[in-house]
Amino acid sequence: MTRMRTEAGRRVLLVGSVMLATLMQALDTTIANVALPDMQGALSATQDQVSWVLTSYIVAAAILTPVTGWLAGRLGRRRLLIIAVGGFTVASLLCGIATGIGEMVLFRILQGVFGASLVPISQSLLLDAFPKEKHGAAMALWGMGIMVGPILGPPLGGWLTEYYSWHWVFLINLPVGILALVGIMASVRKDLPMQRPLDGTGLALLALGIGALQLFLDRGESQDWFGSVEIQVEAAVAFLGLYLYGLWWFNRRDRALLDLGLLANRNFAVGCVLIFVVGIVLFATLALLPPYLSALMHYPVLTIGLVLAPRGLGTMFAMMLVGRMLGRVDARIPILAGMGLMVYSLHGMAGFGTEASMEAIVWLGILQGMGLGLVFVPISTIAYSTLAPSQRTEAAGLFSLVRNIGSSVGISIVVTLLSRATQVNHAEIGARIPAFGAERTLLPATWDPATATGARLLDLELARQSLAIGYANDFWLMMVLTAGAMPLVLLLGGGRHARGAATGDVAAAH
Numbered sequence: 001m002t003r004m005r006t007e008a009g010r011r012v013l014l015v016g017s018v019m020l021a022t023l024m025q026a027l028d029t030t031i032a033n034v035a036l037p038d039m040q041g042a043l044s045a046t047q048d049q050v051s052w053v054l055t056s057y058i059v060a061a062a063i064l065t066p067v068t069g070w071l072a073g074r075l076g077r078r079r080l081l082i083i084a085v086g087g088f089t090v091a092s093l094l095c096g097i098a099t100g101i102g103e104m105v106l107f108r109i110l111q112g113v114f115g116a117s118l119v120p121i122s123q124s125l126l127l128d129a130f131p132k133e134k135h136g137a138a139m140a141l142w143g144m145g146i147m148v149g150p151i152l153g154p155p156l157g158g159w160l161t162e163y164y165s166w167h168w169v170f171l172i173n174l175p176v177g178i179l180a181l182v183g184i185m186a187s188v189r190k191d192l193p194m195q196r197p198l199d200g201t202g203l204a205l206l207a208l209g210i211g212a213l214q215l216f217l218d219r220g221e222s223q224d225w226f227g228s229v230e231i232q233v234e235a236a237v238a239f240l241g242l243y244l245y246g247l248w249w250f251n252r253r254d255r256a257l258l259d260l261g262l263l264a265n266r267n268f269a270v271g272c273v274l275i276f277v278v279g280i281v282l283f284a285t286l287a288l289l290p291p292y293l294s295a296l297m298h299y300p301v302l303t304i305g306l307v308l309a310p311r312g313l314g315t316m317f318a319m320m321l322v323g324r325m326l327g328r329v330d331a332r333i334p335i336l337a338g339m340g341l342m343v344y345s346l347h348g349m350a351g352f353g354t355e356a357s358m359e360a361i362v363w364l365g366i367l368q369g370m371g372l373g374l375v376f377v378p379i380s381t382i383a384y385s386t387l388a389p390s391q392r393t394e395a396a397g398l399f400s401l402v403r404n405i406g407s408s409v410g411i412s413i414v415v416t417l418l419s420r421a422t423q424v425n426h427a428e429i430g431a432r433i434p435a436f437g438a439e440r441t442l443l444p445a446t447w448d449p450a451t452a453t454g455a456r457l458l459d460l461e462l463a464r465q466s467l468a469i470g471y472a473n474d475f476w477l478m479m480v481l482t483a484g485a486m487p488l489v490l491l492l493g494g495g496r497h498a499r500g501a502a503t504g505d506v507a508a509a510h
Contacts, residue, residue, distance in 0.1 A: 011187075013187040017187055018122040019142060019144065020176055020180035021084075021085050021177075022146055023144075023148070024173050024177055024180065026119075026146050027150075028092075028153070028170075028173070030283075031153035031157040035160075035161045038166040049101050050101065051219075053105065055214075058404075060108075060109045060112025060113050061116045061404070062211070062401065063116075063210050064112065064117070066397055067117075068116065068120045069120075069393050070198060078125075082185060088114040088173070088177060089173060089178065091111040091114055093173075094110070095107040095111065095170040096167045121396075127389075128392075140323025140326075151282075151311045154290055155305025156172075202252075202256050210401070212241060215234045217408040220416065221415050259394055262387070262395050267384070272398070274335070275376075275383075275399060277406065279406025279410060280478065280481065281346070281481075281482060284413070286308075287414060288474055290304050296354055296468060311365040311366060312369060313369065314367065318373025332489050332492055336489050338370070338372065338374025342375070343479050343482050343483050346482065347479050350472045350479060352475075354465060354468045410478075414474040421469060421474075422467050422470040425469045429465060430459075
């Protein structure tokens with residue numbers, strides 16, 4: 001009895017520690033966004049330079065994620081997780097005390113390097129620590145950190161910046177990281193490393209391809225996409241690196257760094273596509289709503305944070321619910337239900353226009369958060385149901401990479417379409433406004449284009465309307481994408497068998 005209680009206590013400590021570590025990493029994907037204006041002034045950086053505070057972290061994490069499987073085999077998962085949490089915490093401290101933009105970018109790169117392994121390793125450890133019949137509930141708890149972190153990042157970052165300083169956006173990781181590190185050292189059992197040779201050529205090709213792809217996606221909008229030589233080079237390098245890695249893997253499958261053969265498994269491949277869509281919707285929505293609420297609704301930063309925070313509550317509720325459901329129902333049912341909620345919420349957001357009630361924004365945010373929560377854990381479960389346990393760590397790294405690329409692709413697409421739609425709509429609407437004649441009397445007197453003041457006010461209104469149409473188009477596009485992906489759920493096999501034992505054979509997807 002005493003031994004059982006000790007084991008149960010160890011598992012509770014392991015879950016708590018792992019959740020803290022993953023929450024810390026997930027928060028840092030979005031928490032620094034709202035602090036960029038303050039950081040720009042304090043670090044004497046230009047607009048382009050300060051953007052590297054975000055870009056450097058994303059690129060470093062993307063490049064190192066595929067290496068997780070090899071590092072876990074070489075060092076052992078426990079040692080790797082301790083190094084990752086400790087390194088991430090120290091890098092956060094260095095970011096918080098940085099005095100120049102060069103230092104900040106370097107320390108953010110270190111954050112990305114150490115943070116890349118946190119999600120796949122913590123996920124794999126949890127699956128091994130719990131019996132198969134409890135994997136669904138364990139993954140639901142773990143998934144809260146992954147899904148809620150990016151949602152809570154902007155409001156928490158805004159609050160810290162407003163009432164303290166931008167330094168605390170990074171320094172807040174110190175107590176979290178220390179607690180997670182102590183808990184991991186006390187609860188995670190030692191494992192024996194395996195002597196696995198490093199695929200240096202594969203690592204170089206993947207680093208080149210993934211790094212160039214992330215730079216292409218992140219900087220494309222600011223550099224006018226293919227009108228820029230930089231973007232042309234990055235696109236060419238990304239294609240070449242990934243294509244050459246595919247050829248390299250085909251000829252050296254047994255020694256390749258990242259096993260692309262995992263995608264031959266239908267459940268895993270379909271799961272990758274679905275989590276790619278989830279990454280697009282989650283991060284693209286978070287990229288659109290804050291500027292929408294600021295530019296069109298004129299909400300202050302703290303109000304924006306409070307309005308968006310309930311999304312996280314919806315996600316947590318749905319994850320707790322689905323964690324209990326997975327042992328009793330076909331895993332495909334909550335996936336379809338969640339995607340249906342995502343479609344409904346995006347349809348409502350597409351109708352916001354130049355004004356939207358706070359109740360509608362909060363309610364639709366809660367519904368979308370619930371939809372994402374219902375989708376994340378079952379996809380994480382069923383996608384791995386036909387993979388061997390020995391493949392978990394490497395598959396988790398690949399799954400994490402796919403979701404991260406989905407988020408980058410989603411943000412790039414919606415930001416680009418928003419910018420271009422705003423310009424096109426402004427020109428088309430402006431061309432239909434009468435500049436003279438009797439029809440001009442249909443306009444309000446304050447918008448009379450014949451006067452300087454009226455012309456300026458009219459142009460401002462044109463900009464508002466054009467921007468609102470751009471946002472509506474983006475939300476509509478994501479709605480269509482989500483609806484179009486729903487039939488793929490039916491291709492998932494073993495949905496009815498993911499009730500008990502089979503539920504546990506799967507890793508969660510990040």
